[in-house]
Amino acid sequence: WSSDVCSSDLIGRVIGTKPDASVARTMNNLGVVLSRQGKDDEALDVLQGAIEIFEGLFDGLHPDIGIVLSNAAALYLKLGHLEVAETLYVRANDNFVAILGTDHPSSGLNFAALAGVYREQGRLAEAETLLKFSVRVLEVSLGQGHHHVRSVLRGLADLYNRMGRV
Numbered sequence: 001w002s003s004d005v006c007s008s009d010l011i012g013r014v015i016g017t018k019p020d021a022s023v024a025r026t027m028n029n030l031g032v033v034l035s036r037q038g039k040d041d042e043a044l045d046v047l048q049g050a051i052e053i054f055e056g057l058f059d060g061l062h063p064d065i066g067i068v069l070s071n072a073a074a075l076y077l078k079l080g081h082l083e084v085a086e087t088l089y090v091r092a093n094d095n096f097v098a099i100l101g102t103d104h105p106s107s108g109l110n111f112a113a114l115a116g117v118y119r120e121q122g123r124l125a126e127a128e129t130l131l132k133f134s135v136r137v138l139e140v141s142l143g144q145g146h147h148h149v150r151s152v153l154r155g156l157a158d159l160y161n162r163m164g165r166v
Contacts, residue, residue: 019053020053020057021053021057021064023053024049024050024053025050027046027047027049028071030046031043031046031047031068031075034046035071035078040078043075044072044076047071050068051068051072061099062095063095063096063099066093066095066099066106066110069089069091069095070089070113073085073089073092073113077113082117082121086114086117089110089113089117090114092110093110093111096110102137103141105138105141107137108133108134108137109138109148109152111130111133112151115127115128115130115131115159116155118130124163127159128159128160128163131152131155131156131159132156134152135152135156138152
């Protein structure tokens with residue numbers, strides 16, 4: 001795979017039509033799978049292709065754009081490209097909040113993901129603020145016992161440990 005292979009024009013020629021949301025969703029899923037297989041360069045190309053298709057279809061605001069931006073951000077975080085990861089998570093957050101509101105679970109989860117970038121950048125106070133907010137959003141929207149709430153609480157506990165506050 002290369003960025004040429006994932007371009008909207010080439011995909012359109014291969015499938016015989018202009019790429020639609022289902023093609024972009026499939027590309028997003030493929031990007032996640034490739035990343036899990038350690039094929040990070042290929043995953044980035046595929047995810048970028050999905051972003052381009054979604055943004056062309058939805059003019060910049062749609063939950064699917066937030067999802068693929070968040071997946072690309074997670075991959076950049078994994079690769080240690082913290083500034084790129086931060087930018088993509090912020091874009092995903094802006095997308096989720098504009099469409100779904102701050103109280104939606106997708107927004108809450110993305111706030112927690114952005115907190116992970118801040119933690120890696122040493123911006124611990126900002127990470128703490130986002131994690132606490134994420135916990136509140138997820139507790140209200142999903143319930144206190146939900147596994148996402150527990151996961152973010154573990155992240156907050158790890159942050160407190162890192163800060164020496166345990």
